[in-house]
Amino acid sequence: MDLPTKARVVIIGGGVVGCSVAYHLAKLGWTDIVLLERKALTSGTTWHAAGLIGQLRTSNTMTKLARYTAGLYTTLEEETGVATGFRQVGSVSAALTSERLEELYRAAAMARAFDVPAEELSASEVKEHYPHLNLDGVTGGIWLPTDGQADPANIALALAKGARQGGARVQERVRVTGIAKTGRRVTGVDWASDDGTAEGHIECDMIVNCAGMWGHEVGRMAGINVPLHACEHFYIVTEPIEGLSQLPVLRVPDECTYYKEDAGKMLVGAFEPLAKPWGMNGIPESFEFDQLPEDFDHFEPILEAACNRLPMLAEAGIHTFFNGPESFTPDDAYHLGLAPQMDNVWVAAGFNSIGIQSAGGAGHALSQWMDSGEKPFDLGGVDIGRMQPFQGNKTYLFERSKETLGLLYADHFPHRQKATARGIRRTPFHHQLLNEGAVMGEAAGWERANWFARAGQEREYRYSWKRQNWFDNSAAEHRAIRENVGMYDMSSFGKLRVEGPDAEAFLNHVGGGDFSVPVGRIVYTQFLNSKGGIEADVTVTRLSETAYLVVTPGATRLADQTWMERHKGAHNVVITDVTAGEGVLAVMGPNARKVLQAVSPNDFSNAANPFGTAQEIELGMGLARAHRVSYVGELGWEVYVSADMAGHAFEVLREAGQAHGLTLCGMHAMDSCRIEKGFRHFGHDITSEDHVLEAGLGFAVKTAKPDFIGRDAVLRKKDEGLACRMLQFRLTDPEPLLYHNEPILRDGEIVGYVSSGNYGHHLGGAIGMGYVPCKGESAEEVLASSYEIDVAGSRVKAEASLRPMYDPKSTRVRAEGVASDGLRESAA
Incomplete structure (x- = not known):
């Protein structure tokens, strides 16, 4: 077998994603590309994918990538001569509850902000778009006319052919047997032919792990962490149904089902709430176009509901009952980008059953990143760097994967917490907070107190798109921070x-x-x-x-x-x-100084400890470090204490706080306070795609100093002027709630979307942040317009401000002291 001994890049895995990466690198002019596939192209999971091509995702970036994918598939057949089967048949999603209907209507509003055609439907209009549907219980739905379906295997083969036409070497029946490394760099890969007759080594500048459900093991070979786990995925294909013509894709997420018409047959698939993980002990070496054993008992409840929803199924024979593996990640977002543990190992894996609709955009974005060395736009939601080291633990992945498959079609309520694989990372105050009524949420594996239940109140979330059961609890915690003193655990930062x-x-x-x-x-x-x-x-x-x-x-x-x-x-x-x-307790509010003075002999006055300074202190009978800084816009300190003395520190502060009415607070209250103050949230309000000046954070960047990363771009933007500005909004109607991605309308036209939202309990309405285009305009001209926010299809008037609506001069955080330039109290 005549494989090259050197390559610029070796791509491991010949599914649709690996083929897409090779195709897009070839389009950029790369020629020394080698793609190695252990068996035949598409033989892992691509070949049995359902081939649904949706364009609306949960963020603007992901939607952009999905739209690119659909556009690519419309031209790929003409370019390569390989039929992709792409048809833009549209899709209907039907709701069976009022909560699901609000989710769908919010999605339709979000689609408008992302420039994806979408239409809210009544129940009768759902029937017009999908006449075979039994309307029992249907409350409405949405119609996405540009969605479609395609032939997954042929798409991958078309991409592979396009890659070959561009000079890439695509080699089947060659497995990677080892990866050579020096320090933080891969230097080459060892390979062997499937029949055992040949082996060799390819020296390379970089590798891309596109190994799908083998991605975790290939990652370990390369010295990186790729958290994913295979699960069983079920669908049936009927015998031909007489008179069946082309139909839109149908999703009924409340019944966990999707439906696709193909060549006069119906495919019915499911994402059931409790999935069946597979391959805990590894995937068989011989796996190629394999099916897993049937489990009709597991699928029967889904099929029974489907026959009720589409009565024609009850009369149709089953041609195929299919069970095949798919890989799922801990948060249901795929892995893309440069792995943190190595400096030349890239990843595109873990596509959570949306690989066909994501492959084009993912390959396009990754190839640009590899070519330029910089992300082409914000990819934080899928960047492999978001995964924590412990998430590669196989037992963790096994337990979490039981839930993540089903979450694709579960209600995507705001603040929804994962139920599986919990309790792994605990702060030093974990049990003390639980004893005080804390209701925990999870972030990056950390258990964090999100809110505190009252005596006798159930200590769990009741999810809704309206006010959830903790809304009043969080409001009281918010008011404690604003009016008196609150304490919350920041140890997970x-x-x-x-x-x-x-x-x-x-x-x-x-x-x-x-x-x-x-x-x-x-x-x-x-x-x-x-x-x-x-x-x-x-x-x-x-x-x-x-x-x-x-x-x-x-x-x-x-x-x-x-x-x-x-x-x-x-x-x-x-x-x-x-x-x-170190554990960290934030003590925040007008009476924060009194609490600290009660537990420490140190001086917390403005003269001795002004805003923006830290000091070593005695705390109770121990030691700590007090940082005078605030993410909630009030006088306060973040108290850092070594883990061995953290329990003592909590007891001392809690006891002293009793005399001052100190309230224990959670992350929800912290977030509602920060958004009232106009403080930005990284990952939502500010990302790698958002210019620091347009984010309103120029005060935190000192261009007078030479040679820092980004300095030239800051100076250029100052010369060019801003293309957009970050604004803060308050809904004038106190009832609607904002979360994120709601469209912003300026003088009746959509100009952007809410990047983050929460309720402003002090300001008396929902608060949102968001960017508004302003090229050539002054700040006064931007604010002179009228603004509305689209909440699930209803336009709600909003006040807009460039300065924080709460305490715009930051007198409260300074507490009569002099503000330190360049600190968070100026962040809006």
Whole structure:
């Protein structure tokens, strides 16, 4: 077998995603591409995919990628001569409850913001679009006319042919047997032919793991973490049904089912609530176009509901009962990008049954990233860097995968928490908070107190698109922070110690702020990319002449550490994750100083401990470090205490707080306070795609200092002027709720969407953040317009502001002191 001994890239896996990556790299002019497939192309999971091509996803970025995919599939057949079977038949989603109907109507509104055609349907209009449907219980639905369906295997073969036409080598029946590594780089792959007659080594500059349900094991070979697990996925195909003509794709998520007409037959598939994980002990080496054993008892309840929903199925014979594996990730989002653990290992895997509709866009985006070295746009929702190291644990993946398959069609309620594989990461205050009535949520595996139940109140979520059962609890916690004093656990936030003789110079290179500050000073700033987009949103405390503490969101700790590691260059620094070493209690509110003075002999006055400074303190009978900084817009301190003394610190603060009416608060209250103050939320309001000046965070970037990443882009934007501005909105009707992605209308026209939303309990209405185009306009002209927000199809008037609607001058956080320039209290 004559395989090359050198390549620019080796792609491992010949499913639709691997073929797409090869195709798009070839389109960019790469020629020394080698794709290795262990058996035949498509023989893993691609061949048995249902081939549904939906265009509306849960974010603007993912929708952009799905729309690109659909566009590609319309031209691929003409380009390659391979029939893709793509037909734009449209899709109908039918709701059986009022809650599901609101979800669908919110999705239709979101589609308008993302420029995807969508139409809300009444129950009778659902019937008009899908006449075979039994309307029992149907409350309405939505119609997406540009959705479609296609032949999955032929799409992959067309992409492979296009890649070959561009010069790529696509080789079947060759498996990767080993991966050679030096430090943080792969140097080549060992291969062997399927028949055992040949073997060899390919030296390469990089590899791409497109191994699908083998991606976890291939990742381990390459020294990276790819959390995914295979599950059984069931569908049936009927015998031909007389008179059946082309139909839209139909989804009835309340019954976990989807329906596709194909060549006069019906395919009925399901994403049942309790899935069956498969392959716990590995996938058989011989697996090729394999089916799994039938389990009719497992599928029967789904089929019974389907026969009721589409009565014609009851008369149709079953031609095929299919059970095949698909891979699922812990959060139902796929893995794309450069793996944190290595510097030349890329990943495109774990597509959660949406691989066909995602492959085109994923291959397009990844190839651009590989070619330029920078993400083409925000990919945070699927970036492999979001996965925590523990999530590669096989037992964890087995337990979580039971739930994630079914979550595809479950109600996507706001604040919905995963039910499986919980309790893995616990802060030092976990049991103390539970004893006080905490109701936990999960973020990056951390158990976090989201709200506190009252005595006798059930301690669990009751989900809804309206006010959920914890709404009043969180409102009381919010008011405690605003009017008196609240305390919440911030231990899950990432803590990265940057230490060494070059620590100051390194941070001045990687961060936009000025880190040449005295010991004890806190700097709020961003890490920028070369385009001025925001890669991280951090506070940095100088601990000593040679050490700083970088505090990041818990979910992005690994990504932020990786960003710093990859930009160290010649700087002599060590970056260490110390997140688990310290517990953090935030004591916030007008009476926060009184509480701290009751437990510590240290001086918390403005003179001794002004906003933006940290000091070592005695706390009870122990020691701590008090950072005077706030994410809620009030006087307050974040109290850092070593894990061994954390329990004592909680007891001391809780007891002293009793005299001052201290209220324990959760993450929901923290978020509602931060949005009233106009503080940005990383991943929603600010991403790698959002320019720091357009985000309103120019105050945190010091262009007077030379040579930091993104400086030129900031100066260019100052010269060019802003193309958009981040605004804060308040609905004038106090009843509707905002979450994210609701369309923003300016003078009656959609101009953007809400990037994050919550309820402003002090301001008396739902609050949202969002970008509005403003090229050539002054701030006054932007604010002179009238604004509305589309909430599930209803337009609601909104006030708009560039300055924080709550305490715009930040007098409360300063508490009569002088504000420190460049800290979070100025963030809007």
